[in-house]
Amino acid sequence: MSKITLALTGAHAVAEAMRQINPGVVALFPITPQTPIVEKYSEYYANGVVDTELVRSESEHSAMSIVMGAQAAGVRAMTATSSQGLAYMWEVVGATAGLRLPIVMPVTNRALGAPINIHCDHADSMYCRDLGWIHLFCETAQEAYENTLLAIRLAEKVSLPVMVLQDGFITSHSVERVDILDDVSAKKFIGEYKPNNPLINTDYPKTVGPIQLQDYYFETQYQGTIAIESVFEEYLKIGKELEKLTGTKYELFEEYKLEDAEVAIIVSSSTSGTTKEVIDRMRNEGKKVGLLNIKLYRPFPYEAIAKALNHFNLNNIAVLDRALSRGAMPPLYTDIKLSVSSLNKIPKIQSYVFGLGGRDIIQKDIEEVFESLLKGKVKENKTEYIGLRK
Amino acid sequence: MITPKDLALKIKEQESLVEGGRWCAGCSFPPIIRTVLAAAGKDVVTTSATGCLEVTSTIYPYSSWGVPFMHNAFANSAATTTGLESAYRYLQKDNVHSELKDKIKGKDIKFVAFGGDGGTYDIGLQSLSGALERGHDFLYVCYDNGAYMNTGNQRSSATPFGAAASTAPSGKAHLAGKEEKRKDLIKIALAHNIKYVAQASAYNLVDLYNKAEKAFSIKGPKLILVYSPCISNWQFEDGDGVEIGKLATETNFWPLYEVEDGKYKLNYKPATPKPVEEFLKRQARFKHLFKDENSKKIIEEIQQTVNQEWQKLQDLVEFTNR
Numbered sequence: 001m002s003k004i005t006l007a008l009t010g011a012h013a014v015a016e017a018m019r020q021i022n023p024g025v026v027a028l029f030p031i032t033p034q035t036p037i038v039e040k041y042s043e044y045y046a047n048g049v050v051d052t053e054l055v056r057s058e059s060e061h062s063a064m065s066i067v068m069g070a071q072a073a074g075v076r077a078m079t080a081t082s083s084q085g086l087a088y089m090w091e092v093v094g095a096t097a098g099l100r101l102p103i104v105m106p107v108t109n110r111a112l113g114a115p116i117n118i119h120c121d122h123a124d125s126m127y128c129r130d131l132g133w134i135h136l137f138c139e140t141a142q143e144a145y146e147n148t149l150l151a152i153r154l155a156e157k158v159s160l161p162v163m164v165l166q167d168g169f170i171t172s173h174s175v176e177r178v179d180i181l182d183d184v185s186a187k188k189f190i191g192e193y194k195p196n197n198p199l200i201n202t203d204y205p206k207t208v209g210p211i212q213l214q215d216y217y218f219e220t221q222y223q224g225t226i227a228i229e230s231v232f233e234e235y236l237k238i239g240k241e242l243e244k245l246t247g248t249k250y251e252l253f254e255e256y257k258l259e260d261a262e263v264a265i266i267v268s269s270s271t272s273g274t275t276k277e278v279i280d281r282m283r284n285e286g287k288k289v290g291l292l293n294i295k296l297y298r299p300f301p302y303e304a305i306a307k308a309l310n311h312f313n314l315n316n317i318a319v320l321d322r323a324l325s326r327g328a329m330p331p332l333y334t335d336i337k338l339s340v341s342s343l344n345k346i347p348k349i350q351s352y353v354f355g356l357g358g359r360d361i362i363q364k365d366i367e368e369v370f371e372s373l374l375k376g377k378v379k380e381n382k383t384e385y386i387g388l389r390k
Numbered sequence: 391m392i393t394p395k396d397l398a399l400k401i402k403e404q405e406s407l408v409e410g411g412r413w414c415a416g417c418s419f420p421p422i423i424r425t426v427l428a429a430a431g432k433d434v435v436t437t438s439a440t441g442c443l444e445v446t447s448t449i450y451p452y453s454s455w456g457v458p459f460m461h462n463a464f465a466n467s468a469a470t471t472t473g474l475e476s477a478y479r480y481l482q483k484d485n486v487h488s489e490l491k492d493k494i495k496g497k498d499i500k501f502v503a504f505g506g507d508g509g510t511y512d513i514g515l516q517s518l519s520g521a522l523e524r525g526h527d528f529l530y531v532c533y534d535n536g537a538y539m540n541t542g543n544q545r546s547s548a549t550p551f552g553a554a555a556s557t558a559p560s561g562k563a564h565l566a567g568k569e570e571k572r573k574d575l576i577k578i579a580l581a582h583n584i585k586y587v588a589q590a591s592a593y594n595l596v597d598l599y600n601k602a603e604k605a606f607s608i609k610g611p612k613l614i615l616v617y618s619p620c621i622s623n624w625q626f627e628d629g630d631g632v633e634i635g636k637l638a639t640e641t642n643f644w645p646l647y648e649v650e651d652g653k654y655k656l657n658y659k660p661a662t663p664k665p666v667e668e669f670l671k672r673q674a675r676f677k678h679l680f681k682d683e684n685s686k687k688i689i690e691e692i693q694q695t696v697n698q699e700w701q702k703l704q705d706l707v708e709f710t711n712r
Contacts, residue, residue, distance in 0.1 A: 024476075025476045027472075027476075051480065051483055051486055053480040055473075055476050055524065057472075057520060058517070058519065059517075059520070061465060061517070062469035062517050062520055065462055065463070065469035065470050065473065065517065066473035069437070069462070069470040069472060069474040069477070070476055070477040070480075072460055073474045073477035073478065074481075075481065075490070077477070092463055095462060095463055192488060193488070194489065195490060198490050198493075199460055200435055200474065200477060200494060200499065202433045202434065202435065202457065202458055202499060203493070205455065205456055206458060207448050207453035207459045207460075207461075208459070209448070209460050209461035209462055210451075210453060210461065211444065211448055211461075212450040213449070213450075216450050
C-alpha cells in the first residue's frame with residue numbers, strides 16, 4: 001500500500017474519492033459551491049478515467065431521481081449538491097431513504113435563500129436531518145476524501161443513504177494537503193457492489209416503491225428507524241478497517257483536550273479546526289479549554305456523548321450552531337441538551353449561532369466564547385449570536 | 391400486422407399487468423399498459439409517475455406487475471427511467487464486470503416510463519424534456535384522461551377547452567369550465583427532434599400495439615400519447631369507454647397519427663367526420679355545454695378548433711411527405 005500527497009481543494013478531494021469508487025452512474029447538476037466536484041468528475045469522464053455513465057441532468061430533482069433509478073437497477077450511483085439544490089430535490093431525498101437506497105451524496109454546506117447567498121452555513125443539510133439519511137460532517141478536505149470512501153461501505157451495509165458534508169467554500173474551495181490512497185487499496189476497501197434485488201434483473205420481476213397505507217406504512221418507517229440505529233456500530237467497525245489504510249481514527253465525535261477541561265465548545269466541520277488553534281494557544285496560557293467535534297450527526301450519538309461528558313468534569317459548554325431553527329432553539333444545541341439530560345452533574349450550556357451566510361468566524365470570536373464560559377457567563381435556553389450587528 | 395386475437399393471446403401469455411388491480415371497472419389504462427408491454431416482450435423495466443396507475447396496481451403487500459416496476463414520485467417517471475437505462479448502459483461496457491452483468495447477459499432490455507397527463511404535461515414535463523433531450527433509449531407512454539383523475543378531476547394542461555373540472559367548474563361567471571385550450575404534447579415532444587412520436591387511443595389496441603412495436607424497434611427516446619377515457623370523471627355509461635374513445639377519433643377530436651423521422655402519417659381518416667357534439671354529449675364533464683344558446687356557442691368553438699387542428703394535421707402530412 002502507498003499513498004500520494006496532493007494539494008487539493010475539498011471539492012477535488014471528494015472527486016478523487018468518486019474516481020476511486022467509479023460508480024456505475026453519476027447524475028450531475030451545477031450549483032455553487034458544489035460545482036467543482038462534478039466538473040472534476042466530468043474531466044475524468046471525458047478522459048476515460050472512469051467507467052461511469054455520466055448523466056447531465058436538467059435539475060437536482062431529476063439528478064436524485066436518476067441516481068435512485070440507477071441504484072434500484074443494481075449499480076452504485078452518486079450525485080452531489082448544495083443549498084437550493086438540496087432543497088429542490090428534498091422530496092426525493094426523503095424517498096431515497098424510504099426506499100432504502102444506499103446512495104452517497106457529497107454536500108457542500110451553503111446557506112438557503114431567501115435572501116439568496118452562496119456562502120457557508122448548515123441550513124441546507126440541517127433541514128434534511130429528519131429524512132433518514134446518515135449525516136457525516138467533515139472538518140478538512142482530507143476527511144471529506146476519507147469519509148466519502150467510508151460512506152460507500154456504510155451505506156451499503158445498512159441500506160441507507162449518506163450525506164458527506166463539508167463547508168462550502170471554506171473547505172470546498174481551499175487547497176489543503178490531502179493524502180490519497182493508492183487505487184488498488186482504495187478499490188479493495190470499497191469492494192464490488194452486490195445489490196439486493198436489482199430491479200434490472202428481469203428474470204425476477206419486482207415492484208419498487210409501492211403504495212403503503214394505514215396497514216403497513218408505520219412498520220416500514222419503523223424498519224428505517226431500526227436500520228439507522230445500527231449505524232453507530234457499523235460506522236465504527238468499517239472505520240477500524242479504513243484506519244488500517246489511512247491511519248485515521250474514525251470516531252462518532254472527536255474529543256480534543258477534554259480530559260482536564262473546565263469548559264468546552266461543541267461544534268462541527270471546519271470551525272473545529274479554528275477552535276483547536278485557539279485551544280492550543282489558550283492552553284499555553286494555562287486555561288483549561290477543550291472541544292467536542294461532532295462528526296456523525298445523524299444518527300445522533302446521544303448516549304456516547306453522555307458517556308464521554310460524564311467522564312469529564314466540564315462546568316460550562318458552548319454549543320455553536322451554524323443554522324437556525326426559527327421559533328425554537330438551534331438544532332445541535334437541542335441535541336446536546338438532550339444528551340446531557342441524564343448526567344449526574346449537568347453542565348450549563350450556552351447556545352451560540354454563528355457564521356450564517358458565510359459570515360466569518362475568527363480565532364478572536366472563539367476565544368471570546370471560551371472567556372465567557374470561563375467567567376461562568378451562561379444563559380440557558382437563550383441564543384447568543386456571534387459577529388451579528390443587531 | 392397483429393390480429394386482435396393474437397394480441398389478446400400475447401397479453402394473456404405475458405401477464406405484465408395481471409388482473410385484480412384496484413382500478414375502476416371499465417378503466418382504460420390496463421389495456422394500454424398491457425398492449426404496450428406486449429410489444430416490449432418480457433425483458434422490460436417500467437416506471438410510473440404517481441397517479442391512478444401506480445396507486446391501484448401496487449397496494450402493498452400486493453403488486454399487479456409481472457415485470458420489473460418502480461414508482462418514485464410524481465414529477466420524475468422519465469428521470470427514474472433515465473437512471474435505470476443508464477445503469478443498463480453502464481453494465482454493457484466492456485470494462486465492467488459484475489455478477490449482475492452476467493445475470494442480464496444477452497438480454498435486450500427495454501425501458502418504458504408511464505405517466506398520466508398531470509405527471510406528463512404538467513409536473514413531469516421538465517423531467518421528460520431532459521430525458522428526451524439527452525437521448526436515452528426508452529419509450530415514454532402518457533395515458534391522457536384529461537385531468538388529475540387520481541385526486542378527483544382537477545384541471546390539468548391536458549384538460550380540453552369546455553370540460554368542467556373540480557378546479558375549473560362551470561359557473562355563472564365562467565361558463566366554459568376549462569377556458570383554455572389543451573397543451574400540444576406531441577409538438578413539444580417533436581421539438582426535441584426525436585425519431586418517433588405517436589398519438590393513439592385505448593379504443594384501438596391494434597393500432598397502439600403497432601405503434602409500440604415500431605417504437606421499440608427504434609433506438610433513442612420515443613413518445614406515445616394514448617387517449618384514456620375515464621369512467622369515474624368523464625362520467626359516461628358503464629362499459630362505454632371504448633365507444634367514447636372511438637367517438638373522439640371519429641369526430642377528429644383525437645386523431646390517430648404518428649410522426650416518424652419528422653414525417654407525419656394519419657393512421658385513420660373518417661370518411662365523414664361526426665360532429666364533435668356526438669363525443670361531448672355522452673359525458674357529464676361537458677353537460678353544461680348543452681344548457682342554452684350561450685353554452686352552445688362553446689360547442690361551436692370546440693367544433694371550429696377541431697376543424698382547424700384537423701386541417702393543420704392534414705397539411706403537415708402533405709408537407710412532410712412531399
